[in-house]
Amino acid sequence: MKLICIGRNYVAHIEELKNERPTDPVIFLKPDTAILLKKQPFFIPDFSNDVHHEVEVLVRINRVGKYIDKKFAHKYYDEIGLGIDFTARDLQSKLKEKGLPWEKAKSFDGAAVIGKWISKDSLPDVQNLNFRLEKNDEIVQDANTSLMLWQIDEIIEYVSKYFTLKIGDVIFTGTPAGVSKVSAGDKLKGYLENKEMFSINVK
Numbered sequence: 001m002k003l004i005c006i007g008r009n010y011v012a013h014i015e016e017l018k019n020e021r022p023t024d025p026v027i028f029l030k031p032d033t034a035i036l037l038k039k040q041p042f043f044i045p046d047f048s049n050d051v052h053h054e055v056e057v058l059v060r061i062n063r064v065g066k067y068i069d070k071k072f073a074h075k076y077y078d079e080i081g082l083g084i085d086f087t088a089r090d091l092q093s094k095l096k097e098k099g100l101p102w103e104k105a106k107s108f109d110g111a112a113v114i115g116k117w118i119s120k121d122s123l124p125d126v127q128n129l130n131f132r133l134e135k136n137d138e139i140v141q142d143a144n145t146s147l148m149l150w151q152i153d154e155i156i157e158y159v160s161k162y163f164t165l166k167i168g169d170v171i172f173t174g175t176p177a178g179v180s181k182v183s184a185g186d187k188l189k190g191y192l193e194n195k196e197m198f199s200i201n202v203k
């Protein structure tokens with residue numbers, strides 16, 4: 001399975017990193033080895049001094065598909081989740097400056113947190129979901145999926161032009177504003193519609 005991640009999908013986050021607003025979605029992949037194993041802490045890698053949390057709504061693909069029209073995209077997922085796209089921001093900035101790929105900053109072991117899954121049917125409109133991240137019991141990221149530049153069904157249409165989607169693939173739909181550095185000893189908790197989706201200790 002693969003993790004397909006969308007960058008720059010919330011205006012306020014694009015502004016906080018002083019990035020350009022893209023005309024097409026920014027896409028990158030993480031390998032399955034990036035998934036943080038259940039109940040394990042997140043260890044800050046020794047090659048970074050500035051790892052950021054990026055809380056993101058996740059979509060789990062349940063059918064094989066290619067060239068999926070956005071009208072039919074809703075048939076390709078029935079579970080929504082919440083996770084973290086951990087990013088070594090210092091390394092990413094260097095790679096961006098040189099126009100190099102971001103994998104070393106984004107796809108290292110443990111860089112993808114995947115929390116619980118919730119049936120789409122038990123949720124309100126997927127484009128109107130509240131979600132937030134708490135760091136040491138303080139809210140650091142707080143947003144709603146209505147703020148996405150590209151909605152979930154548009155992301156599926158766009159991504160499936162390039163990559164065949166397979167059962168179990170996970171889409172990270174981009175982070176809202178409020179990203180910040182994590183430090184050893186931090187506790188990160190994610191909530192979707194007020195339900196706790198994950199709890200991670202940083203070491």
Ligand code: ZN
Pocket residue numbers: 005006007054056085172174175
């Ligand atoms: Zn991200």
